[in-house]
Amino acid sequence: MQEQASDRREQILAVALELFSNHGYHKTKVSDIVKAAGVAQGTFYWYFKSKEAIALEIIHNKEADLIEVVSQGYRESKATVQEVVKASERLFEDFFEFSQQNKYFMKLLLKGMETEESVQSAIFETRKKLENAFQKNIERAAELGILPRKDPVIQSALLMSLLEGMLERWLFSPQQGHARLQSRTAEELAKELVQFEFFGLLGI
């Protein structure tokens, strides 16, 4: 019974995340959230200061988990290209699996554009942190002599572009959009991406 209090809060958070993700921030009315959560309008404002506040909380809640996933990178020293490729595959797979399990959050992160200023920059901050984590991985690999030394800022930007773009097509594309892509598993997608990551279109 006592838990229900904080359950209520969690429930409203979950419902809001799903609605924001599916219909966008503006089209999701507070009245929609409370209706879906089965509580009164006033209850929303008992738990959250405003619509803006709940959006911010949603972002911050999952940020740590997401960064955690990516920070697992190429931590240990790897000797061969094959090992690094393998590690990269695992990393991307983790990333895609996290995204699948946190579909709504990732959609908010990637496409959740039109929101209050504050939410917008919270989103941007999170994405920047993600990109920085990748950059660290790349720099590490260069230090280990596995990757050729190039501008790691550009390289992480390229990498993030790939990940974000493919994620978007994989999970958030309208039905007929990328059918072939959407049927892949996280593992397959990761493999495909890693192949391109290291060898480009020309491949080996």
Add this chain to the structure above:
Amino acid sequence: MQEQASDRREQILAVALELFSNHGYHKTKVSDIVKAAGVAQGTFYWYFKSKEAIALEIIHNKEADLIEVVSQGYRESKATVQEVVKASERLFEDFFEFSQQNKYFMKLLLKGMETEESVQSAIFETRKKLENAFQKNIERAAELGILPRKDPVIQSALLMSLLEGMLERWLFSPQQGHARLQSRTAEELAKELVQFEFFGLLGI
């Protein structure tokens, strides 16, 4: 006189595009548009059925131009890898230059904003057409034996991801976000991208 009428129309379109792009669809009120255009509120509705309608028109207006740019691809048969790389560079440069000149439109297209269903799918359609154009190019290259035969759907998705992601970081990132990237010219950016496109992180 008649021209002036259609000038009015164009002006409202231009103003609306800029506002949509800079502040988003919802935060841009019809009253903002007319204020910026220097016309009366009612005038807007003489030229456009609704806010939704003007957004749709904006999308459709530039679509053809954009596709045109990309369709220039690897039209003529190219023999060597170097030639194809060169052609790709030129193509990307054109794309980035178009994007620079049509910054507001491209932002609308990429960040998609939170809009009415109809606008959203117009945006999606345009992006799909763009991706298809790239896919054609890739298929052509495979037929000519320049690129190894792989799934062209995946490959064009990867390519578009790169282009979109880098474009976003180049033109639409908040100030300090990607300073190093933002100072590049379209040409430099295209080169960097092509390098990765063909050879991946490992490069040559």
Add this chain to the structure above:
Amino acid sequence: MQEQASDRREQILAVALELFSNHGYHKTKVSDIVKAAGVAQGTFYWYFKSKEAIALEIIHNKEADLIEVVSQGYRESKATVQEVVKASERLFEDFFEFSQQNKYFMKLLLKGMETEESVQSAIFETRKKLENAFQKNIERAAELGILPRKDPVIQSALLMSLLEGMLERWLFSPQQGHARLQSRTAEELAKELVQFEFFGLLGI
């Protein structure tokens, strides 16, 4: 027809003043105002930025008129006490008549306490100006040797207290409150007050 535009505005102002005065600022809802004015809710916000704004405008509108009335004071030099008494009577009569004609405004001024900060200080400012005008009159009279020299700040405060208190009882007391007082005319009231003003309870 064209006048009707500004008539609308005036009408809403008048209605709002009456409602504020009769039921107070908080109990008067914007919906009450528009209902009484026979316009749509949105129309209110076409003419006024907010409920606070209309209250402020109401105060500022009449301020000048009110000060004007009181500034007529003992302008010309008067020789005898009788003449000054006469002048004072006329002044007070004018003040009471103005108050009768601007009953709602005066009530707002005297009793319109619980409002937004800004309105509150607008009210206070107006009352202070009024008191200052009386102070000027008193100082003038002292210079002319008609009144004994005492602290004019205190004296104007005493005078204003009398005027405000009697006005409140005369115009704004509940029915049975001060029946005897309420039946007086502005002239009679002014006489009574002047008598006390100059000679106190002991009278002559």
Add this chain to the structure above:
Amino acid sequence: MQEQASDRREQILAVALELFSNHGYHKTKVSDIVKAAGVAQGTFYWYFKSKEAIALEIIHNKEADLIEVVSQGYRESKATVQEVVKASERLFEDFFEFSQQNKYFMKLLLKGMETEESVQSAIFETRKKLENAFQKNIERAAELGILPRKDPVIQSALLMSLLEGMLERWLFSPQQGHARLQSRTAEELAKELVQFEFFGLLGI
């Protein structure tokens, strides 16, 4: 233990009075009161039926004390004008001292605030009783031949106006409003007022 319960009640009453007085009835939320009193929202409703009820109780609580102060008037027969003046001075001083010690209550009484109908008339009743007490004093003085016989209703109204107006300026004026006045003691203020009360502006 039982005392603590009623202590709670008293504490809530005290806190509510202060908040009502300082910020007004409407701007004081029940949640403000309970927060300041350090109790839960529900607790308020255990002790008081409603916000309106607590306001009413506040008024009634102090009414008797206030009337008591004023009823001390010119009870014993006084022979000379000087004695009456002295007595009046003491009376006013008592009144101002009571007001100083019950600042919040007096503010509620004088500035009346915008409240529910019922509270408003409770306030009015109290003020009427006060005025009646003064009226009794004046009538008594007339019977004793100390004051000239005039309309005692008017005279008590004039007296109350003076007392209320000066009290308001003395205790409740915004900072710079009546600095000179606000620095006076209750005794000084009473003297000033009595001087005017008996002799008017012309004085002796």
Add this chain to the structure above:
DNA sequence: TATGAATGAGATTTCATTCAT
């Protein structure tokens, strides 16, 4: 007694759209 979560009616304000001129 006491708590604090929950309620829901209702207040202010916004804004796309309409309409008389």
Add this chain to the structure above:
DNA sequence: GATGAATGAAATCTCATTCAT
């Protein structure tokens, strides 16, 4: 064609009060 006043549905948020524990 053009104006801008007018509309009203709907959104966010407030707050006195209730209720289960």
